[in-house]
Amino acid sequence: MARVLLTGGNGFLASHILDLLLARGQSVVTTVRSHEKAEQIRERHPYASTTQLGVIIVPDFISAGAFDECFKSDASFDVVMHTASPFRYSITDIQGELLDPAIIGTIALLEAIRKNAPSIKKVRIRNFMVGEYKAEIPDTGTSFFLWVDVRDAALAHIRAMEALGAVNQRFLLTAGYFSNKEICEVIRGSFPEYRPQLPEQNTGGGGYPNKGLYGFDNSRATKKLGLTYRTLSASITDTVMSLQKLQNWEKITA
Structure with a gap:
């Protein structure tokens, strides 16, 4: 121990x-x-x-x-x-x-x-990793379109502590790209009760920049730490369910 x-x-x-x-x-x-x-x-x-x-x-x-x-x-x-x-x-x-x-x-x-x-x-x-845009603001509201579920990031820290070959190395923790439009579509599909509060499905914006995205390489973390990342859909669904529980708890304790 x-x-x-x-x-x-x-x-x-x-x-x-x-x-x-x-x-x-x-x-x-x-x-x-x-x-x-x-x-x-x-x-x-x-x-x-x-x-x-x-x-x-x-x-x-x-x-x-x-x-x-x-x-x-x-x-x-x-x-x-x-x-x-x-x-x-x-x-x-x-x-x-x-x-x-x-x-x-x-x-x-x-x-x-x-x-x-x-x-x-x-x-x-x-x-x-912090990004800054001075000339323009992408639709998603950030210049950084990578994401990782906090539970996967936490597990990576534990695996890095336990793994013998994880000394003196940097690990990029990311499950891939995300956009606000994708987040809306996940919520729309999994929680139909919130559809009236979401932008219409054909609403513009919220996507990726027209000039394209940068690449990334998270292979070191997946190979040496044995990580399997949650999907964006699973992470957003769990987040909404967590917020629902918090909202219900606040109603009970109010």
Whole structure:
């Protein structure tokens, strides 16, 4: 059984990674920014013992020595999974608001490992790919038409931790292309009750750019990590069903 440090444990991807790690019986210490978020994690995993799940508060992961406290314990870590990173949709400065904090935070973690835990066997760092269009905005509202289901991305992190041949390598995690038009068609076909709320089937827009799409190569992840990606249809269907459950829960608790 490995002992894992998972940064940003309340994040979208990290919460799925945490579920898989605990289900596999791993011992996990995760970081969050506040006591409130720490309590949310404990409430979500009520059956995890304090020896299997620990939570450390790191209010500002880009400050000097931010992660030093994580390594001040008797039990050492075998693996570090770094997913903590600033991310929001309303940004005006990609470099200053996204890239610089992510880089500084990653360096701070690596410095803490070098200084306090040189025996750690593996460090996994999650990277986002960010696109920017200045001259035009594609119909789908992004310059990046690749997607991956968060459950597949979480499993890839676990497989990368477990696989012997996954050291010092980058893995592009993507199931392929998507467009808003395709998403609408999946919802239209699987949830007819929402058809009145969707654009008409022959409505223009929402597709791929006329100039075509870039290529990608995700073969390293599929071969070395043994990944089989969910289809866009399955992912969108599960997402809608999840939102329906949330909506019903809000009605019950209102």
